[in-house]
Amino acid sequence: MEEEIKTDVIIVGAGPTGLVLAIELARRGVDFIVFDKLPDRTRESRALGVMPRTLEIYEDLGIVKQALSNGVEMLGERLFVDGTVAVDWNFSEERHNEQNRKRLSHRLHCALQVDSFYCKPLLLHQVSVTEKLLCEKLAAILGPDRMNYALQRPVEVTSLKVGHTFAEGVHVCACSLSDPEESNANAEGQHSEDTGSVDNVTPRTSEAETTSSMTYGWTTSGDTGQQGPRTHRIRGKQFNVHARYVVGCDGARSFVRKSLGIPFEGFTIPSEFIVADVVMTWGVPPDRNKFNLLTAPNRMVECCPLPSGPSLLEPPPRLPDGGATHRRQGGGAARQYGSSSSNRWRLTTIRRIAEDRPEAMLECREARPPPSKKELQAMTAKLVAGTIIDHVIWSSSFSINCRSAAFMKRGNAFLAGDAAHIFPPLFHQGHNTGIGDAYNLGWKLAHVLQDGANPALLESYEQERKPVGDAVVRFTSFGYQEIIEAKGYIAWSMKNILPLFFNNKAFNSALTNRISQCHIKYPVDSGAVGKVFVSDSALPGERAPDATVAIISSEPSTVGNFIRLHEVYVGSGHVLLFVLRIPLSSEGPSGSSWFNLCSSQSQTAERNIIGKELEQIVEFASRVRSRIEKTKVVLLFTVGLASIVPPNAQFSGLSFLIANFKERMSKNFPNQAPEETCVAWDVEGEVTRRYRLHLHPFTKHKCAAFFLIRDDKHIRNHGYCGDTYAEATCIDSLSLYHP
Template sequence: MTDTLIVGAGPTGLTLACDLARRGLGVRVVDKAPGPPRSSRSKGPSPRSLEVLEDLGVVDAVLAAGAEPPLMRKYRDGVPLADADPHAGSRPTPAEPYDRGRLIAQWRLEEILRDHLAGYGVTVETGTEVVDLDDTGDSVTVHFADGSTTAARYVVGCDGAHSRVRKLLGIAFEGETHEEQVMVCGDVRLAPGTLDRGVWHQWFDEDGAVMLCPIPGTGTGWWFQAGPERDAEGRPLAPTEDGFRRLFARHTRLPAGHLTEATLLSTYRVNVRMVDRYRVGRVFLAGDAAHVHSVAGGMGMNTGVQDAYNLGWKLGQVLLGRAGAELLDTYEEERLPVAARTLDVTSERLRATLEAVKVPGGGLDTAAVPASRAPDRGYRWSSLAGAGGHTDGLRAGDRAPDAPCTLAATGTPRRLFEVFAGPHISLLGFGAGSERTLREAAAAHGGAVRAVRVHGRGSRGLATAGPNALHDVDGLAREAYGIERDSVVVVRPDNHVGLIADAGDPQAVRRYLRALDGGREPGQPRPAGVVDGAGEG
């Protein structure tokens, strides 16, 4: 029996698999496609998803394979009117190291995640279709199309908008399809030199539109999106290579033959749908299997990645016997409202974009959602948001900020995100009053908790501080967390603030940590798969 069977090998399923595998858990990933799916619809990870990918250890590969989001150039009647940069004026900050997403083909991102997963000894089982599920209460028996079966302690359906897992669970997918909002999509190749590859070109005319965005790392590859050709009755025609050439020539005023190849052709209709629950017994849903919405804002794949990141650590704690099964209830509690908000935001962005493109010079930059306004910023409503925080800005449930520090003993640069990286809970102790709580947490929870003292500017005794203690040289960590007196901050494994407590209230920290991690008495052996991390410095 495996710990978790993941159905679907897109970015959502692969993110979840990487998170579980690094915890030493048994994981299988199956996909009904005969080979690795090759999809280019998603244009890359958002700033928050880049933080997730950093934690998983693949962000450098993603940054190297991708590109900065390009300028958007708007045309009317074949004439360029204006360039727009949706990220103009945006810069990384100490608290938010990624101020914009990364442009990368979905298939390339999936390659990176599959390669990383293979490092844990896990390979995606393609050509493996799930046809039935039987939840016995203690495990789930999974039936495959070839007649074979397997058992798993939990199953997660990451199998897209047409999810077989969702249908087997009998969960409704309520919402609506906007038949009038239709787009044809595909990957195309243009003759070298046809268009500037540093620009996302957008032709919006009275009779339709064509958008061409360069695919990083392909040389001559482009994402093609357009309003469809229509028949005499106004019905959209299915996309074809010749049809793409006609649309290209009509709107760009360039020779049709400059479009040399078109693949992965598809028709996209705006669907706004979501489930009313993320779980039935031991089976969960994540990503497009649970919610679909307009492409405006680029949140589809990214919302799925966040689903996986939220669920992964909770499954890990339960499967390792470190938390009760009730922790899994918080997955739906936290992610269902985010999905609902995402549907609202993307629908509003689509409405604004459709209005903007009617005006010469308007374009897709209207669809951009600033990172600070994205729906995945936090879970203040969650039962896991511990009460009692005393900072004016940051609150329990919020995304945990980054900050540059140094190792107190050596002066080596060390960011908070480097402290958080890994499958553990992090404990930041600000001020000398936090030391007792840090020691107690390290003794009670072992490697499941990484407890780190953060020394302020002007602190004494840095040379004798523990090897993992930090020096907040410029005060940026205290600023980011709103710390004004000795405090302890608990950061969940998915890098959200769980609790902000006064250092004089160690019982609040103990109670909160017990909810996330049952802990152990000093000297008690660790559960299998838990590796000790850094102790209190």
């Protein structure tokens, strides 16, 4: 049976990268379909570390509160060399509760030095929490009926034809696999993210076959180590899908990448990861807020205590052939082990491979099953004597790769996540980088498909994200093989040299900011980033900084509602931020403070100056919105220092200015929603500091600045208000959105 489908975007792979991309498209009204080989989310916990930048993305998607409530905030990492702590590295010098979390201005006192509200990594299960939250969010946007159609499981893409123009689009053939109840829940995932690795699997049959069984991988559940090839039987239902674009989020052995003939450049380390969630007793301190790396000559274990959660389940019943199957509904609840997380651990260790051509491991031609409980205990006990593993919840084996696709875009096809770059799990960068890819690509596809933007906008995806992926590959791969072997001079250096670096505040700041992924800056020549006009301010391409502000309501009796700028920015559209500097009491010819001006009815020269700036702001906002209609306008008053928010009393100067500004905006945009225009006060002076502004209230063209912030919360354009060249350059560059 064949089904003909027409859609806008085909997403291959439903891991975190594919799901984030689906959400980005769904909330912008883009039609899409997702194909995933697995009948359901994998049972393995897989990726754990969620970096601050990813938490900011989750905030924009509307799932960060659920993620925080289900995760554990990580405070640092420990390095043990030959049983002794060589480095005890704290991300933060102080622990913050939810109350002082709201005081963003105090967050920079921590050693992490990450300018983010979420300045520490989060330990979160990829499958049981992350993918569950993403699926629930997607279902909430689409509705249950549309969700069942948009996410197709288990379906495998068998052929791909990619055009090079918008009109040519893409054509994909796919086939459904066996019913979920007949499939193994532990089948090899096509989106093994944050491992820098590839699941060990036996060779598959030809991609073109549609009637034979497909072999998927080696994965075990339980203590015995029994395993066997996991197979799905194809039922024969065919999908012929015509779309504008296809995005390969299908993991390290990406069918999309191979079909496009894109080289996967790099190398494979002649070792393999053994990853397991276990219940165990050993001598490692069970600090649930620390990652641990234990090394000795030719031995390495990376570990962290696991939080309580639904992923830590008794494995499903065994099939006669050694495979496993999903527990059916009504078949009884899965059993959790232990009442606390102190005896449950995620272990990652190394097993050497005698392979003359380690790159062959990328295709898993020499697949070996994971170790049994007995073997895993023996491997761990060599490093930590007296280790007793009581139960293996889940385990798998992976090859270790350091590779990057030569291209992330070819014609109307894109690569994202592990399909584009894989690397060792150093500092937990993997699935965070993939989510960043999806967050960058989704809004661009939507502008092209929904708003008629020039398809040339999509060229900026590879220009912006490939350097990021390449940099992470270099960063995580440098010296990794030497670290896991920990021989001679390397072991001595880790004991005696590394502590000197980690105790240096500048090194600590640079490293922790790098792993947070908040430092990422896109190049000016990408096509989606404008020119630099204020060299010492926050620059185009940078992530827009966060800050505490007070929303000034149109209600006369309301003083203000304290909120963060990133909360104001939440939503699927651009933001045009205006920062207007107003005088202190010691500034200006009258010597009167702006607080008094705003609280009085007097008509002064200072107000006329501010009024002229507001006229220019409204005029420029109108020009931007003529190019990008879905643009939220934020007008921010600042004195450059912490200050009390002036009361917006009836007939006061502030009330007059706000009413005048909003009246002008409503005349220019009669169909705009009220929330699309926001007036705020820089209550802590943070906006001035973090956007690195040097504004002067009585200097022509220097008393106000603008920042055009993209959907992904990176700065697109900036400049001084009234700088006609900066404003004209910004408007001209928006021709990509509205030719």
